[in-house]
Amino acid sequence: MALNRNKAGIMAAISAATEGKAPIGQTAETSRAHRTLPKGTVGSVRAGLGGIQDIDTALILPWGPQDRLELTAVNTPDKDVLDLIDSIQTSGQQVPVLLRPAHQHDGKFxxxxxxxxxxxxxxxxxxxxxxxxxxxxxxxxxxxxxxxASRQDLSFYERARFAQAILDQGHSREEAQQALSISKNTLSQLERVARLIPDDVGSLIGAAHGAGRPKWMTLAAAFDQGAVSKSGIIKTLSNVPDGTSSDDRLQIVIESLSKRGAKETRSAERSPISGTVVRSTKSSVSLTVKRAGDTEAFADWLDDNFDRLIKESYQSFKKDAGR
Structure with missing residues (x-):
């Protein structure tokens, strides 16, 4: 695929720039202009110089999907930024950032x-x-x-928000998979977490770098089943002491779910049609159809066709999950 083919070229360009050389197959002239910028603009000229350059931060604009939970209520001021400030003050900036010319703002990046x-x-x-x-x-x-991917320091939840931001900005699912180096199934899991957990709740909890997929999927399932509400979680978090880590905040939220056991059970029962009940719990999903009244004939038909319906549903699940 095209994006796969571009990986080597992108990394070669970045490596060549670090050494102050034009990418292989390009001269300084051919590598100069941003393809959306006319020749001679400030951004194009700076792009053609190659190597590591000193750039005024006032000239830098944000771009693209956000990959981290930055400057939220949990991490303001962001600890990593404070650590970076200390590190740069002590040892200087060790790793350059990557910029591109801003095609709508000449001279900015x-x-x-x-x-x-x-x-x-x-x-x-x-x-x-x-x-x-x-x-x-x-x-x-x-x-x-x-x-x-080279640093592997994004938390599961930050990856979920990053994946959703990529898709929200109009990129394809294939591009999202390429950017995160993940499978279709993993992308579906990340999407589910980002879609079901309100952004306000996720931002209040924070990145939770020590928490993996299970805890976030548990919280997403609770929202999906109606076992919790955004206002309820926000109220729970409002009672958490200042300075509590995001991992501990997530754990407090997960523990609060078990205290809503009765509510979870009630909320997990639904009746798609009269005479039927679907029960969803942490351990199982069950369907009950009464052999009486309007659903008696349907119950008999379902009994005759249930194996086929389950097999067809399972095949559909595997196809959707990319398995």
Missing amino acids: EVIYGRRRVLACQQLGIPIKALIRTLDDGEALIAKGLEN
Whole structure:
């Protein structure tokens, strides 16, 4: 696929820029212009210089889907940004950020990755060390995903929000999979978490780097079943002491779900048609159809066809899950 083919070229361009050379097969002239910028604009010229450059942070604009929960109620001021400020003050900026010329604003740049480093340098009042490459949206998305994958420091929930942001900005599911290096099934799980857990709740909990998929899927399932509400979770979190870590906040929320056991059971019962009851619990899903009145004939038909319906449903599930 096209994005796969672009990976090597993107990484070669970034590596070449670090060494101050034009990418293989390109001269400084051919690598200069952002494909959406006329030759001679400030951004195009800076992109053609190659190597690591010092860029005024006031010239840098945000770009693309956000990959981290930054500056939320939980992590303001962001601990990682504070750590970066200390590190840059002590040892200087060790890793450059990746920028591209902003085609709508001559002389400005969009940050592909390194947003927190930009913020740290902005707080320090110093220029940022950056690579400037001419990437289109698809290439920029892959570069952002590759940089994240190389560090592997995104939490499960941040990956879920990142995946949803990619899709919300009009990128395809294939592009989202490429950017995050994940399967169809994993993307479906990330989408489910991002879709079912309200953003307000997720931001209040925070990234929870120590928590993996199970806890977030449990919370998503609770919202899906109507066992919890956004206002209820926000109320629970409002009683949590300031300074509580995001991992502990998530654990408190998960523990609060068990205290709603009776409510969960009631909320997990539904009746799609009269005479039927679907019960969903943590351990099973069951269907009851009364052999009486209007549903007696339906119960007999269902009894005769149940094996076939289950098999067809299971095949449909495997197809949707990419298994």
